[in-house]
Amino acid sequence: MITVLAGGTGSVKLVRGLASVSKEITAVCNVGDNIWLYGxxxxxxxxxxxxxxxxxxxxxxGWGIRGDTFSFIRQMEAMGQPAWFALGDRDLATHVYRTEMLRRKKSLTEITGAITEMLGVGQKILPATDDEVETVISTPKGAMHLQEFWVKNGARPAVTGVTFRGADSARPTRQVVDAIRNSEKIIMAPANPVSSIGPMLAIPGVRRELERAREKVIAVSPIIGGGPVSGPAAKYMNALGLEVSPAGVARYYKDVAGSLVIARTDSKMAGRIELLGMKVETTDIMMKGRRGEARLAMYLAGMARN
Known part of the structure; x- marks a missing residue:
């Protein structure tokens, strides 16, 4: 069994690739992006x-449902309501169902399992915790929920800090702990290290389990050369005093990952990363199309078997 710590668009490509080459995949998902909108x-x-x-x-x-319509959000805008987070009409049904089940005292884990079953997903998808965790971006304009910073403000403000509200008191579910303990390998997807993987690492119980399992944790760098493949990772890493490079990613992950997979073009950094006590693997980490997803997945699955 392989467990993947997953965040956004870079994660879904890898998870989808792994699902194409292995039946026993569990995705443990970031909840720091979660937000209450329109109730x-x-x-x-x-x-x-x-x-x-x-x-x-x-x-x-890279998000939402293919071919969705946006009548709801356009009507909200016409009524003078905030419309910066574009929820699609079909997507909206997911959020309505989830919220109703929360009101019925179902856990986020239970609800996620029900949704995946209804949509015919065979792989396990687990929230990192059933507790609420909120990624907060500190800027000169004030503190913002990550979605306000990224979507509403287009990631334009300078970033002076990143915190994970609620993480200190959050607890991983039994399903997440079991997935980490029972997996042959744990793969940290090439997601934003600070905002996608960071909220999970900030949950003490998750970090503790990963530290214990460190030798079977493989992280994939989301940075090639001196910049992220996509997204505002550079701003977040700079705010935390991390070098924007695979070496900076390694420093962030060194206590919880025994290996780091980097691009071949970054092989010159291998020595610096190894000084942190991490093994280094180099390959083509770009996932262009389904073939690219499957190729990287097969490479990582091979590492898992070794």
Whole structure:
């Protein structure tokens, strides 16, 4: 069994690739992006992984449901309500269902399992915790929920800090602990290390389990050369005093990952990373199309068997 710590768009590609080469995949998903909007509990990273495995994901946008319509959000805008977070109409049904089940005292883990079953997803998708964790971005304009920073403000403000509200008191579920303990390998997807993987590492119980399992944890760098493949990772890493490079990623992960997979073009950094006590593997980490996803997945699955 392979467990993947998953965040956003880089994660769904790898999870989908791994699902194409192995039947026993568990995705443990970031919940720091979750947000209450319009009275609904929205879980962007969980839903992106779910839609990706269900074959519903909008590939162009990298989120939401392919071919969705947006009548709801346009009507909200016409009524003078905030419309910066574009929920699609079909996507909206997921959030309505989730929120209703939360009101019925179902856990986020139970709800996620029900949604994946309804959508025909065979792989396990687990929230990292059933407790609420919120990624907060500190800026000169004030503290913002990650979605406000990234979506509403287009990641334009300078970043002075990143915190994970609620993480200190959050607890991993028994399912997450079992997945980490029972997996042959744990793979940290090439997601934003600070905002996608960081909220999970900030949960003490998750970090403790990963530290114990460190030798079987394989991280994939989301940085090639001096910049991220996509997203605002550079701003977040700079705010935490991390070098924006695979070596900076290694420093962030060194206590919880025994190996780091980097791009071949970054092989010159291998020595610096090895000084942190991590093994280094080099390969083509770009996932272009389904073939690219499957190729990297097969490479990592091979590492898992060794």
């Amino acid at each position: 609904l509990y929205v879980c962007p990273d969980i839903d992106t992984i779910t839609y990706g495995l269900a074959g519903l994901l909008d590939q162009k946008r």
